[in-house]
Amino acid sequence: MSSVDYTQELSVVEGKQALRELDDLIAKPLETKPDKKFYIALSITLSMLSLLVIGLGLTFYYGIGMWGNNNPVGWAFDIVNFVFWVGIGHAGTLISAILFLFRQKWRTGIARFAEGMTIFAVMTAGLFPLIHVGRPWLAGYLFPYPNQHSLWVNFTSPLLWDVFAVSTYFIVSLIFWYVGLIPDLATLREKTNHKLKKIIYSIFSLGWRFSNRHWQNYEMVYLILAGFATPLVLSVHTIVSFDFAVSIIPGWHTTIFPPYFVAGAVFSGFAMVQNVLVIVRKIFNYEHIITIDTLEKMNKIMLLTGSLVGYAYAMEFFIAWYSGVEAELFAFLNRALGPYAWAYWIMIICNVVSPQLFWSKKIRRTIPVMFVIAIFVNIGMWFERFVIIVTSLSRDFLPSSWAYYTPTLVDGMILIGSFGFFFTWILLFTKALPVVSMAEVKAVVDGAQPSHKDN
Amino acid sequence: MSKKVLYSYTGIFDTPDEVTHAAEKAVEHGYTKYDVNTPYPLHGMNKAMNLPPSKLGYVALAVGLSGALGALLSLWWVSAVDYPINVGGKPFFSFPAYIPVIFEVTVLSASIATVLAMLFFFFKFPNNAHPLHATDYMKKVSSDKYGISIQAEDPKFDESSVKNFLESIRAKEINAVYWDEEETAHNHKILEPKFLTFLFVVAVLISGTTYFTLNKLMNMLPFNWMMEQSKQSAQQKSLVFEDGFGMRQPVNGTIARGFLPYEFKGKPDLAGEKLVNPILVSKESLKLGQAKYDIYCSPCHGYHAEGDSRLRGQFPNPPSLHSEKVRTWGDGRIFAVITEGQNIMPSHSTQLTVDERWAVINYIRALQRALNAKESDLK
Numbered sequence: 001m002s003s004v005d006y007t008q009e010l011s012v013v014e015g016k017q018a019l020r021e022l023d024d025l026i027a028k029p030l031e032t033k034p035d036k037k038f039y040i041a042l043s044i045t046l047s048m049l050s051l052l053v054i055g056l057g058l059t060f061y062y063g064i065g066m067w068g069n070n071n072p073v074g075w076a077f078d079i080v081n082f083v084f085w086v087g088i089g090h091a092g093t094l095i096s097a098i099l100f101l102f103r104q105k106w107r108t109g110i111a112r113f114a115e116g117m118t119i120f121a122v123m124t125a126g127l128f129p130l131i132h133v134g135r136p137w138l139a140g141y142l143f144p145y146p147n148q149h150s151l152w153v154n155f156t157s158p159l160l161w162d163v164f165a166v167s168t169y170f171i172v173s174l175i176f177w178y179v180g181l182i183p184d185l186a187t188l189r190e191k192t193n194h195k196l197k198k199i200i201y202s203i204f205s206l207g208w209r210f211s212n213r214h215w216q217n218y219e220m221v222y223l224i225l226a227g228f229a230t231p232l233v234l235s236v237h238t239i240v241s242f243d244f245a246v247s248i249i250p251g252w253h254t255t256i257f258p259p260y261f262v263a264g265a266v267f268s269g270f271a272m273v274q275n276v277l278v279i280v281r282k283i284f285n286y287e288h289i290i291t292i293d294t295l296e297k298m299n300k301i302m303l304l305t306g307s308l309v310g311y312a313y314a315m316e317f318f319i320a321w322y323s324g325v326e327a328e329l330f331a332f333l334n335r336a337l338g339p340y341a342w343a344y345w346i347m348i349i350c351n352v353v354s355p356q357l358f359w360s361k362k363i364r365r366t367i368p369v370m371f372v373i374a375i376f377v378n379i380g381m382w383f384e385r386f387v388i389i390v391t392s393l394s395r396d397f398l399p400s401s402w403a404y405y406t407p408t409l410v411d412g413m414i415l416i417g418s419f420g421f422f423f424t425w426i427l428l429f430t431k432a433l434p435v436v437s438m439a440e441v442k443a444v445v446d447g448a449q450p451s452h453k454d455n
Numbered sequence: 456m457s458k459k460v461l462y463s464y465t466g467i468f469d470t471p472d473e474v475t476h477a478a479e480k481a482v483e484h485g486y487t488k489y490d491v492n493t494p495y496p497l498h499g500m501n502k503a504m505n506l507p508p509s510k511l512g513y514v515a516l517a518v519g520l521s522g523a524l525g526a527l528l529s530l531w532w533v534s535a536v537d538y539p540i541n542v543g544g545k546p547f548f549s550f551p552a553y554i555p556v557i558f559e560v561t562v563l564s565a566s567i568a569t570v571l572a573m574l575f576f577f578f579k580f581p582n583n584a585h586p587l588h589a590t591d592y593m594k595k596v597s598s599d600k601y602g603i604s605i606q607a608e609d610p611k612f613d614e615s616s617v618k619n620f621l622e623s624i625r626a627k628e629i630n631a632v633y634w635d636e637e638e639t640a641h642n643h644k645i646l647e648p649k650f651l652t653f654l655f656v657v658a659v660l661i662s663g664t665t666y667f668t669l670n671k672l673m674n675m676l677p678f679n680w681m682m683e684q685s686k687q688s689a690q691q692k693s694l695v696f697e698d699g700f701g702m703r704q705p706v707n708g709t710i711a712r713g714f715l716p717y718e719f720k721g722k723p724d725l726a727g728e729k730l731v732n733p734i735l736v737s738k739e740s741l742k743l744g745q746a747k748y749d750i751y752c753s754p755c756h757g758y759h760a761e762g763d764s765r766l767r768g769q770f771p772n773p774p775s776l777h778s779e780k781v782r783t784w785g786d787g788r789i790f791a792v793i794t795e796g797q798n799i800m801p802s803h804s805t806q807l808t809v810d811e812r813w814a815v816i817n818y819i820r821a822l823q824r825a826l827n828a829k830e831s832d833l834k
Binding site: 224442 | 478530567
């Protein structure tokens with residue numbers, strides 16, 4: 001018999017930490033000089049980033065013809081990467097907003113980091129629509145502003161909704177992140193002896209003084225922002241899925257897309273957060289803040305969303321057959337058995353089969369295994385977008401225009417480079433700002449809240 | 456020392472229970488200008504301090520609703536009034552398609568407004584000059600201690616009684632906090648030269664970069680590639696072709712559509728014999744013939760081909776087309792006259808295409824027959 005007492009909430013932070021020790025631990029990466037390992041990691045990500053710079057340089061100089069995109073596959077790696085990175089961002093908002101509304105205390109240890117990842121992932125994603133239009137310096141026309149051409153954008157286009165959704169998502173995530181950072185920046189301001197750092201922290205903490213009259217409004221704002229961010233995060237990937245679902249291409253024209261995309265986004269986002277946190281907690285010794293219990297809960301969410309995604313794959317097939325539309329049925333059979341069957345089965349194995357291992361408690365709590373599974377999930381989710389976009393476009397209604405898409409070297413450089421861009425930001429973040437929210441973690445330590453007993 | 460202005464008395468506690476109790480006591484004691492400083496929000500502290508609920512929800516509601524309404528109105532104005540785009544015949548005002556944008560605008564405006572309202576109106580931030588800053592008290596409550604601060608502006612404030620009160624609730628490290636002398640002595644003026652210089656520099660920088668971006672940068676490589684295309688323009692010297700002409704000549708013997716060369720130049724009678732009208736009389740061809748006749752022929756020959764135009768009375772008078780001569784001419788003979796001209800009448804070969812000339816001839820025949828109807832036409 002297990003002797004878990006369900007009447008008591010499990011502590012989120014292991015051991016009874018002194019609050020000041022927590023501060024010291026979280027602030028340590030900011031107060032010490034980066035070590036050798038950091039520079040090695042940074043040089044790797046910067047080399048990857050330079051691939052992006054070269055790839056984009058070639059693209060801008062010679063044009064988009066450097067990519068494998070061609071008729072009929074006009075959307076390929078560019079849009080695959082966009083959807084992939086936007087999806088990665090969703091876990092951050094889910095952790096910071098939705099789990100906040102559900103009062104899941106275990107989120108405190110990972111929320112700041114996940115929010116940071118959201119911002120960097122959306123930044124990475126934002127690169128792709130810009131370069132995809134071919135002339136990124138003209139991207140300003142995507143926004144409706146009164147201009148001398150007296151032209152307006154088409155508000156009934158999903159691509160325009162996308163512009164609004166992704167830019168709103170980025171701004172609201174940034175605000176949410178910054179609001180969460182203000183008390184921590186104030187703590188750091190009081191903690192540091194460095195003159196320049198003190199000035200920077202003072203400017204960005206805006207003179208926060210931990211007043212309870214402020215905390216009261218602050219908590220209200222946090223609640224309101226969480227309330228807004230929750231439907232927002234659902235809307236973002238819904239609208240991204242509209243880019244496909246509103247068209248009539250077989251394989252895209254389905255109503256299951258919005259929930260299916262959102263589940264997939266949370267799935268891949270959690271996999272990425274888990275991957276990075278496994279490394280972060282080891283390097284910065286945060287094992288008792290980002291506990292194995294927290295990781296286990298993340299794995300459970302991956303199991304849930306992975307199963308949802310698997311259900312959606314099956315349902316797509318069923319509806320394709322049940323609808324009686326020949327083109328739809330062909331599109332799905334072509335995915336599983338056609339020239340891109342290799343991509344389809346990579347997707348199925350990584351996304352549907354591998355997370356099922358999380359049914360075992362032992363696997364959920366074994367770090368190397370869960371790390372590998374999460375990597376598989378990320379690979380699988382990238383291939384999911386590839387399968388959806390490329391197979392549908394390469395064989396649509398007109399057999400005479402069918403073609404096989406092959407990516408070019410520049411496509412690969414931009415894909416690898418986008419990872420370099422993302423991880424460079426992550427590395428700089430770990431040394432520039434507290435990756436765990438001090439105020440939130442301190443508030444959930446055992447004994448941190450009043451017992452409300454008469455003394 | 457006496458010049459120092461007192462801001463508050465502060466006390467420190469080690470546990471959240473103690474500070475909650477202290478807040479309750481402060482309320483009991485009737486203090487209103489006091490504050491509790493804790494490194495993180497304490498549950499139940501709002502109740503202990505007897506604070507009214509936060510009003511920020513109203514800001515979010517008001518701004519969110521006006522954002523939604525504003526977005527709806529501007530979408531309607533843009534898509535249905537100012538710049539209607541026909542998308543597959545759907546209505547210009549298509550509300551379902553506006554929902555995503557309205558939703559995003561609502562969330563964006565409400566989030567930004569609520570946070571800005573909190574920071575700049577409710578908290579009056581940035582405020583790094585507050586007397587509590589740079590004190591030992593702030594150092595402690597920012598990390599692991601809990602503090603209470605009773606301000607001098609409280610109506611019940613009295614140095615000794617406050618000290619006694621803090622001691623009675625077992626506060627540690629009871630200290631007085633003073634306003635910073637430099638801060639209070641310093642008179643902030645808007646028209647300070649330093650500030651004005653700063654404004655000036657900012658203005659120059661912003662307007663300069665805007666001007667540079669819009670008027671210079673956008674015309675620099677690589678931003679003007681649309682204008683710098685490597686293509687051959689008309690009248691440009693070509694480096695590709697041997698003759699140096701950018702524009703190419705057609706292949707020898709090429710004839711453009713509708714421009715068959717005229718074989719009977721100077722031989723109108725032969726044309727009358729050989730040429731056959733290829734256009735059958737039909738409503739369309741008569742309509743075309745009438746239109747062209749009215750434009751090109753009627754100024755001289757008149758609308759009814761009687762030579763009764765406004766040019767009558769000049770020399771020579773435009774002839775009637777109802778004469779015996781013209782009525783007996785073949786269609787080809789009239790074609791020759793239209794194509795080459797006759798006497799004072801110029802050639803109309805550049806105004807009328809071949810088909811149009813034949814259509815005009817058909818119309819002339821109709822006009823002639825109207826004045827000289829046969830017996831059979833009356834039946």
